Amino acid sequence: MLAVYAAAPRPDDPLAALRIGSRPEPEVPAGHVAVTVRAASLNMHDLWTLRGVGLSADRFPMILGMDGAGTLDDGSPVVLHSMIRSAGWMGDEALDPGRTCLSGGYQGTFAERVVVPVANALPLPVELTFDEAACLGTAWLTAYRMLFVASGLRPGQTILVQGCSGGVSTALVRLGAAAGFRVVATGRSEAKRALARELGACVAVEPGARLPERVDGVFDSVGRATWPHSVRALVPGGVLVTCGATTGEPDRTELQHIFIKHLRIVGTTMGTRAELADLVRFCVSTGVRPVVGARLPMTDAREAFASMRDGDTRGKTVLVPPS
Template structure:
């Protein structure tokens, strides 16, 4: 079958390992289902996989793609949940010590077909296209958990999103505006800030700019480049919810400010199957449509990878079949 895959780990030049070509058709274990992939969205996790982060060398070649949407063999339209748990696990999917994501142990969604455990597919809302639904399982689920599960915010409060144009950031803007929060964002360029305002941000600011007032929460996916600004932007008792560090970790964690102002830092990773079900219901009821920055045929995947690596994004990059 046709697929986009990492042929080997390459920490220094990840795109040199990106391969477009044929891979064997997947076997179908008992209790798993086969999905004909119609759309799959690109995530930073795919760049990390190319680098060999979170995956053992003997797992290569590895088909990339953490999430997607497609059709079961009986014709049902579904969305993928990419957190795969141990068969005997009960509880929060994200806390299972034996959990794995697609592309870490099991082959991913950038292919004609993918096989996943039966519990890892959910019905696709009729109001979402396959391309829109393909953004839900990673970026939007991450944003949903950050905002509604981890932050403890109430509608009417103010939060700041660092880095206005990425997939998680644009999802936070759209989810937060629809739920009644005051949404502020930062962005490196005027175009990125304008995009955030079109999606619902009440105000946008240059990266590192002094804010009109401190905020109740900051949502972080950037890391080193924005961490100091995030800590300084919080009200006493405020919270930073962090789900990534695309610019690298920060060795200067502003710990004095953290303890003196009693700030809280909460980590957040992906989300549960139940949270994905709630997210799909929410976007359908609220008629929210995710921001797709580029929709490309899977054959042109390298172009999407290069844009993501360069930070040239305006929402999610989606590959379609």
């Protein structure tokens, strides 16, 4: 079958590890199902996998892709939950120390077929397309958990979303606006700021710019480049929710601001199967949908990865297998 995969870890040149070619058809163990992939979406995690982050050398070659949607062998449409709990774990999957994920412990979704545990294939309602559903399992689920589970904030409050162009940040703007938050966003270019306003942001400014007012919550996936601004933008008692550091670890912790202003710093990533089911229902009931910035055949995966590496994205990038 055709697949997009990492041949070996390449920390300094991730795209040199990228291959597009034939891989063996997956076997289907007991308790698992095979899914014919109709659409899959890119995440930053895929670039980290090409670099070998969090994956031992003996796990390569590894088919990339954490997110996807498709059909079971009986034709039933499904959306995939990419976090896989360890045997016997009964709590929150995100807190499971033995958890794994697609393109980690399991081969990923950038292929014509993927095998997952039965519980990781959720029914896909007719209101959502395969492309839309393929964007939900990582970036949108992370944003959903950040906003509705981790932050403790309420609709009507004001939030700041840093770096509005990628999957998590665009999801945060869309979800926040749909739920009744007042959303402020930052973007490096006028095009990115215009996108934020399109998605529902009340205000969009340059990174680090003075805000019209301090905010109740900040959502930061950027790290070093935005951290000081994120901390200083908060009202006393505010919360900063972080899910990543695409520009690296912050140079300064801003500890004085944190303890003097009684701020909360909360870390989270991805989410549970139940939260994904809630997110799907939220999309159906509100009409909110992911922004698909690019839709490409899997044979053009190199172009898609280069755009993500260079920060030249607008929402989510979807890959589709050959028809």
